[in-house]
Amino acid sequence: MSNLPQPAVVASDLRKSFGETVVLDGVDLTVAEATIFALLGPNGAGKTTMVRILSTLIPADGGTARVAGHDLAEDADGVRAAIGVTGQFSAVDDLLTGAENLQLIADLNHLDRLAGRRRVAELLDRFGLVDAAGRPASTYSGGMRRRLDLAMTLVGSPRLIFLDEPTTGLDPRSRRQMWDDIRMLAADGVTIFLTTQYLDEADELAGRIAVLDRGRIVAEGTPDELKRRIPGGHVRLQFAEPSALHAAATLLDGAAPDEEKLVLRVSGNGDVASLRRLLQQLEDARIAVEELSISRPDLDDVFFAVTGRPTTEAEAA
Amino acid sequence: MSTLAYTVGDSTTMLRRNLRRLQRYPSLTLMLVGMPIVFLLLFVYVFGGQLSHGLDTALSGGHGGRAGYLNYVTPGILLMTVAAAVQGTAIVVAMDMTGGIIDRFRTMAIARSAVLTGHVLASLIQTLGSIGVILGVAVALGFRPDAGVLAWLGVVGVTTLFALALIWLATALGLAAKSVETASNTPMFLTFLPFLGSSFVPASSMPTGLRQFAHYQPFTPTTETLRGLLTGTPIGSNAVIAVVWSVGIALGSYLWARHLYSRRRAA
Numbered sequence: 001m002s003n004l005p006q007p008a009v010v011a012s013d014l015r016k017s018f019g020e021t022v023v024l025d026g027v028d029l030t031v032a033e034a035t036i037f038a039l040l041g042p043n044g045a046g047k048t049t050m051v052r053i054l055s056t057l058i059p060a061d062g063g064t065a066r067v068a069g070h071d072l073a074e075d076a077d078g079v080r081a082a083i084g085v086t087g088q089f090s091a092v093d094d095l096l097t098g099a100e101n102l103q104l105i106a107d108l109n110h111l112d113r114l115a116g117r118r119r120v121a122e123l124l125d126r127f128g129l130v131d132a133a134g135r136p137a138s139t140y141s142g143g144m145r146r147r148l149d150l151a152m153t154l155v156g157s158p159r160l161i162f163l164d165e166p167t168t169g170l171d172p173r174s175r176r177q178m179w180d181d182i183r184m185l186a187a188d189g190v191t192i193f194l195t196t197q198y199l200d201e202a203d204e205l206a207g208r209i210a211v212l213d214r215g216r217i218v219a220e221g222t223p224d225e226l227k228r229r230i231p232g233g234h235v236r237l238q239f240a241e242p243s244a245l246h247a248a249a250t251l252l253d254g255a256a257p258d259e260e261k262l263v264l265r266v267s268g269n270g271d272v273a274s275l276r277r278l279l280q281q282l283e284d285a286r287i288a289v290e291e292l293s294i295s296r297p298d299l300d301d302v303f304f305a306v307t308g309r310p311t312t313e314a315e316a317a
Numbered sequence: 318m319s320t321l322a323y324t325v326g327d328s329t330t331m332l333r334r335n336l337r338r339l340q341r342y343p344s345l346t347l348m349l350v351g352m353p354i355v356f357l358l359l360f361v362y363v364f365g366g367q368l369s370h371g372l373d374t375a376l377s378g379g380h381g382g383r384a385g386y387l388n389y390v391t392p393g394i395l396l397m398t399v400a401a402a403v404q405g406t407a408i409v410v411a412m413d414m415t416g417g418i419i420d421r422f423r424t425m426a427i428a429r430s431a432v433l434t435g436h437v438l439a440s441l442i443q444t445l446g447s448i449g450v451i452l453g454v455a456v457a458l459g460f461r462p463d464a465g466v467l468a469w470l471g472v473v474g475v476t477t478l479f480a481l482a483l484i485w486l487a488t489a490l491g492l493a494a495k496s497v498e499t500a501s502n503t504p505m506f507l508t509f510l511p512f513l514g515s516s517f518v519p520a521s522s523m524p525t526g527l528r529q530f531a532h533y534q535p536f537t538p539t540t541e542t543l544r545g546l547l548t549g550t551p552i553g554s555n556a557v558i559a560v561v562w563s564v565g566i567a568l569g570s571y572l573w574a575r576h577l578y579s580r581r582r583a584a
Contacts, residue, residue: 055424081426089417093334095341107330108427110323136341152421 008033008068008160008191009054015062016049016215023049025215026063031208033159036182036192038206040199042303045212047195048088051164054193055085068160084158086149088165094138098129098148101137102155109156123151127181143174150181161185163194167201179204199302203227211306219306229305235278237264238291248287252278324428331435338409339443349405350447352508353398354454360394360517361387361458368518376519378548384459391455391462392543393516396536398451399480400507402444403487410436410491411500433578437484444480462547471546475556478563479539483507485570492577510536535562 009031016024023046031037039047052058054067056076064071070078085091092101102123106116124130127147132140137148146166153161166182167175182205186192196202202209203223211219211226219226239245239262248264249257255266266278275294282289339346360368365386369377377385413419413436422432452460464472487504494500513531514520520531531537538558545552 057420057423077426080424083424085421085424087417087420089420091417091421093338093418094416095338096334100337104330104334105421105425107333108327108422108425110326156425 006033006069007031007066008035009037009065009193011054011063011065013063014050014053014060014065016046016053016058016060023215024053024060027212027215027217029210029217029220031191031193033191034186034189035207036186036194036205038202038209039193039195039212040197040202040209040302041195041212042197046215047197047212048164050212051085051087051162051193051195055083055162056080081156082159084153084156084161086146086153086161086163086166088168090145090149092137092145092148092152095136097134097136098140099124099133101148101152105152105155111155119155123154127151141174143170143177146170146174146178147181150178154185158190160191160193163192165195165197167196167198211302213303213307219302226302229302234295234301235266235275236293236295237266237282237289238262238293239264240288240290244287244289247285248282248289251281251285251287320428324430327428327431328434328438331431332438335409335435335439336442339439345405345408346443346447349401350398350450352401353394353447353451356397357390357394357451357454357458360390364517365390371522372519376544376550378461378463378550387455387458387460388548389544390517391452391460392547393511393514393536393540394455395448395451395476395543396479396540397508397511397516398447399444399476399483400504400511402447402480403440403483403507404501404504405443406436406440406484406487407491407494407500407504408497409440410488411494411497414492415495415497429579430575433488433574436488437481440484440487441477441480444484445477448476448480463549464547468546471556472543475539475542475546475559475563478560478567479535482535482563482566482570485567485574489570489574489577492574510534511540514540516540535559535566538562 007030009029011030012028014024014027015022027046027050029037029039039050041047049058053060054065054072056072056079059073064073066072067079068082070076070082072079093104096104099120102120103116106119109116111119124133127150129144129148129151132144137145140148150163150166163182167178170178179201182192182194186205192205194202194205206223209221209223209226210217219229221229237248239248242259242262245257245259245262245264249255252264252266255264257264361383365383369382369386369389372381372385372389374381374385376389378388379385380388410433413432419432483504486507490503491500494503511517513527514534514537515531516536520528520537523531538555539562541550541555542552542559544550545555
């Protein structure tokens, strides 16, 4: 760590409760400058609360944090001047046009007239919003709104950007585009703190991932380090007959049958040798498989590996 | 730039934003201006002829009949315009607070007071504009105020102060509301208060309990002050009481609104 520049975020022992509910239960984390950091976790893990605390929206009940070199409790305005936040809920003014929204933020960033106009034009162009610039934001599609939202966050050229679930609710194409935009920002040397519930998103974008569960960091590392901790994905076998499903479930001890869909999930990473073994076993027992597919590790697998519970249980908790 | 310059600059930016929003959402303004116009027409043309019989001509600018009642009722209608317009304030404030954009403002290094100041100033402009429209309608119907320059300045002063008081109150109500629907209902009691005062009939004609309420509530002294300035009826201590009410409501509501705004929201 010694040769890294000063961290963009250092949080230690952050705590937050809403009434009886403990949302953050002592979170420590460090985000290096000019990197993409992903906070991964299911709904209700405390991701949004974490972002709201670090972006000065709500105070923590305990613990300390330095954000962009400023103490969160002592110098909130110093933090605000250095960060940009794109929250989960659209922060654009629906009654204003795209260009007016950007101009509003330019004015609030105290850019002078000319610099403000230049920045607005540049961002409209960069996010493909030139044609829509004169239309009210209420007429924008989901993807366009999200891009306008991000463009507004960038007006003040922040050094650190918080993105709370930036692709939730977007169609696959808009999602790809958002990923490209995020990578482009990181290439400019901006530090990005993003939250997501998708392992593939964290994997695609982040240099480091921290897994948040019930208000605690339960795992942290590079995507590769994390994936190495996961035993692997699973092979999904689809049967035509319940009898075949039952036979296979008995044969492949420990696999979980889904009676309704006639599906059997067999754990394993799906490499060629183990697949061949699996198929041989089924053939020897004369069990007819209708369809076979291989699933790569997902958030469920990560969760199961580090907490011993599936995400659905974490959500209910 | 100094802190003061930032505060003024940010407030001006917010004012511009809010005026533009009002311009994009004209149905709200039309609805809020429409209400006092309907009441003015209703009271002058439907009830006015009958109500004027019980009215001392000393209270109606020396005129009798419908024309006299128009003189009597116009000051109260002007204040009702304020009460109607501030419903819009509560709505737009609540729209902002329940939307995502407020979080963007809160995470930016802008003057703390700018968001609320922008709303209040935009509402003040909207309210004074609405009053101008209503006054124009009243004049078109035959209202002939005999106020001099000083009296007109007094009218502007009293109305502005009263408008500021109700706008800050509506801002606080808008901040306190959990939804835009709630915010559109809570300030509605303000539009009923003119009826329980001297806006439409003299309070002296009411039964004891109601008369006492009418006598002490803020709309009555403010109406009497405006009526005196516009049509020359006696003002007495009403001007002082009206100013004290306005300053009191404005100050209390400002502090309440500031408290609500800086209270950070959970989750």
